[in-house]
Amino acid sequence: MRTLLLLLFLSGSMAAAAQKMIALTPFLQQYGIYYSSDRVTSDGLGVGVGIHALHKTGVAGQMDVNLFWGCGNAVSTRLALGYQRKGRWTPGAYATMNLLWGQRIEALDAEGNPPAMPAWAAGIRVTPLKFSTPHGFVSALEIGAGLGPSKAVSLEVSILSAGITF
């Protein structure tokens, strides 16, 4: 028990220390996706909110939630980890995990069972036109692609996203 408490204290201290070196940027974005697998088809355009965390080293993480409409009402929850160039022009590349919830076209199995919720895809995302200042960022044409179960292919695009750094 004592060891567990010590580990918790240490991990908490490390997280707190790390946070001082991290710039947090909440952001808004336009979002579009087409997801197609043998079991699930989902697509749409929408909007999302998220938080972007940038370490001094350039290592960056991002969490965002996006609502999109096109084949019913659906939600994308996405985690990303990658690297962002330093300076004013700050393109980046990320590994992503995207989970899709909500309405979609479903192919049943032979026993009539629907596919599991959520559908997911793991992939990459690039942000070639991202520009940053100490106060925030603006990014255009972020493009993502991923693969998932049942031969899923996921294509994503954000025409524009912008955030303010705290």
Add this chain to the structure above:
Amino acid sequence: MRLFPLFSLCLLVMFTGCKKSEMDRSGFERAVTVAGGVTTDSIMPWVERLVAVRAGDSPVDNTGFSPGHLFPSDHLTRNASVGLVAHAFESMGYDADTVVLGEGPQAAYNVVAEWRGTTRPDEVVLVGSHLDAFYGGADDNGSAVAAMLEAARAVRKHHFARTIRFISFDLEEFGSIGSTRYVQAGYAGDVKAAIVMDLVGYASHEPGSQKDVMGIRMPDVGDFLLVLGNDDSEEITRQITAMGNSYGLSKLLGMTAPGDGGYFLSEAFMRSDHALLWYNGIPAVFLTDGANFRNPNYHLPSDLPATLDPSFLAGNTRALTAAIALLAEVQP
């Protein structure tokens, strides 16, 4: 530290999966016994008769519907099919009724026959297939009319809690005119569930024979029948798919569209007489072989009986009959 709970919550939400409820399979076995009464030898002759009478029929006035690619509006017939279907129902002992909706040269002649329910006759299970056709229309839609007629013959050996209403809709090819007028006139107010068919007789076992449907991925080989539902008909779509596959009646692929089906991608699922049922919240499933996404003879003079797969059509007729028995609740 502030990020840690937020990150944990996000992970928890992301990886908590959802599972839908188990379906009710209690009526499967009894429903399948009704399908055992389907006589496969009589199905293809219905298709051949329909194609034959259409050859001598006069085309429908196509004013307002200019001919186009895969839309030969100047080659649509229906009069002879109305007579043949009505006579077929009469010969089985039904009182066939031709419900005329609309006026003028594009009035719709829907042929209706009912097998009255015993305990809940005011609840109706609608079984629909359109009778109008471009050229001979063996697959589109002679195959579905033939399946419906054989099912109508098979169910008369049994009694059901609900009324079964067979309808051959008219003028589907001009935009589901017959079914739309039927629903708008209030005739579907007592319908509790529906099965609508459009092209159910073409299959191929060749790789690449099935195309994706407007961005919706399909299996590569076109040897299955699509069972399409929406939110309102999700449960019966699952049941019909499971029953047909698990009892070996036919090879079925169930798919469900979100909401009422009227979204951008799922619009591809709404190309027949079930569309207005979906829009009106009536649980309906749509059975099809995929039309032009599989059948190269779609809306062409080459849509002839010889291009159909009789065993595929027979299996689909058994699956249809079992589905009717399940939804209408066959009595012991």
